[in-house]
Amino acid sequence: MERRSTAIAERQTDGDLPPGQLFIDGGWRDAADGRRRDIIDPANSQVVTAVAEAGDQDVDAAVDAARRAYADGAWRRMSGRERGDLLLRVAALLEEHRDEFARLESLHTGKPLTIARAVDMHHTIDHFTYYGGLANQIEGATRAIRTPGFAYTLKEPLGVVGAITPYNFPLILSTTKIAPALAAGNTVVHKPAAECPLTALRLAELCAEAGLPAGVLNVVTGGEEAGAALSRHPGIDKIAFTGSTRVGASIAAAAAETVKPTTMELGGKAxxxxxxxxxxxxxxxxxxxxxxxxxxxxxxxxxxxxxxxxxxxxxxxxxxxxxxxxxxxxxxxxxxxxxxxxxxxxxxxxxxxxxxxxxxxxxxxxxxxxxxxxxxxxxxxxxxxxxxxxxxxxxxxxxxxxxxxxxxxxxxxxxxxxxxxxxxxxxxxxxxxxxxxxxxxxxxxxxxNSWAVLDSSLPFGGYKQSGYGREHGPEALDSYLQTKSVFVPTTADEAR
The missing domain is CATH 3.40.309.10 (Aldehyde Dehydrogenase; Chain A, domain 2)
Known part of the structure; x- marks a missing residue:
């Protein structure tokens, strides 16, 4: 039976800020050791709130929740159309709460409110809209082979995705990972930037409101300790990272210990x-x-x-x-x-x-x-x-x-x-x-004759030390899927 989030009932604020807790298995909880980190308004250097500082034990709990949600199959067994419909509901709720999210994004990043509303919210909503539509187009194919038989491919989710995102565009760069990962049928553990976690927490709550089953999207707030724990965790099947080349290299090395694939969108000097x-x-x-x-x-x-x-x-x-x-x-x-x-x-x-x-x-x-x-x-x-x-x-x-x-x-x-x-x-x-x-x-x-024209359908990513893999477009969706080949013999000899 589908487990629904208890997050809405557990709201502990007046709606201006999300709870400063971890979002795990559909509900709020404090860090296991009680640590917290101040969140600063860059416009005046004042503390606006504090959030939980996740450690290894908290990352374990989030990964366990995501693995259970993946294993019980309620999310991954949904048709692409059903998952897409839910992502479209998220997009509609984001539009409804556009001003709230823009204020939060401006508050913890310092970016102008008008830009947060017009640019950051536009792209965030568009990611869920685009991948909500693309979710129904995940298809395998039949293949002609020499051996008598029927052969085909299946596109399947990878499992549990660890998403690690930076402070400059918290919402946009989170949803470039979360939206295609969910569209593909994966579950997600998201570690937002330590300085700017507020919109990630509110987004998780909004996804629960849209009907996302508990454990499908989890958020662990914190710094490098949480990011390192997520990168090396054997229960994570893929890491998607945006950030500096230095940190990206360390995360890729940690992920390599358990041979998990990575997408790296790193530094630039355009x-x-x-x-x-x-x-x-x-x-x-x-x-x-x-x-x-x-x-x-x-x-x-x-x-x-x-x-x-x-x-x-x-x-x-x-x-x-x-x-x-x-x-x-x-x-x-x-x-x-x-x-x-x-x-x-x-x-x-x-x-x-x-x-x-x-x-x-x-x-x-x-x-x-x-x-x-x-x-x-x-x-x-x-x-x-x-x-x-x-x-x-x-x-x-x-x-x-x-x-x-x-x-x-x-x-x-x-x-x-x-x-x-x-x-x-x-x-x-x-x-x-x-x-x-x-x-x-x-x-x-x-x-x-332009600059920074971006669209959810147009892939981007790095050459050289700017990383590998692509975000946006069907290319991003493909990176959250794996291909399985199936062969069925059509003669008795082949069957033996």
């Missing part, structure tokens, strides 16, 4: 190329948006600007002028385009890179003192060599480096000249050049 025949005004708008969006805390941030030498100086001047007009401020103010960084350590990291003195700061370069929050001015650095750390390493803040190039080959070599390969973009009016250069860029997604 190049944004402007050729001298481009629409310069439109290109500059895309460049500025591309590096200040989400305060630069975006793995696909266009943090490296490559400009053809003949227009380099004029483009640099325009970029600096545009940056000076970017509204930085209180994320609750509807006029704000850039809010604070998500944590004090992020500000300190940006300052560290700028203190290296690699290049010439031509815009920004300083903290913004406001209400004790973690604000940093959008910053442009020119005259920077390609081997500089600020060019080669992921700063993860609102910092843009600008470099000139002469030829198309130069642009491609510079763009490909880091260990990353997650995203890239180029601006040109020459259609042949656009396709030619896109084909040469070693990047999982390339935008032409």
């Amino acid at each position: 190049a944004h190329i402007i050729f001298d025949d481009a629409d310069i005004a439109a290109a500059v708008d895309a460049v500025v948006t591309g590096f200040v969006f989400n305060s630069g805390q975006f793995c696909m941030s266009g943090s490296r600007l490559l400009v053809q030498r003949s227009c380099h100086d004029s483009v640099l001047a325009r970029v600096c002028e545009a940056v000076a007009r970017v509204p930085v401020g209180d994320p609750r103010d509807p006029q704000t385009a850039v809010g604070p960084l998500a944590a004090k350590r992020r500000v300190e990291s940006v300052e560290h890179y700028l203190a290296l003195g690699e290049g010439r700061i031509v815009a920004g370069g300083h903290r913004i003192e406001r209400d004790g929050g973690y604000y940093f001015a959008p910053t442009v650095v020119a005259d920077v060599p390609n081997d500089a750390r600020i060019v080669q390493e992921e700063v993860f803040g609102p910092v843009l480096t600008v470099q000139p190039f002469d030829t198309e080959d130069d642009a491609v070599n510079l763009a490909n000249g880091t260990r990353y390969g997650l995203a890239a973009g180029l601006h040109t009016r020459d259609v042949a050049r656009a396709h030619r250069v896109a084909g040469r860029l070693r990047s999982g997604i390339v935008w032409i």
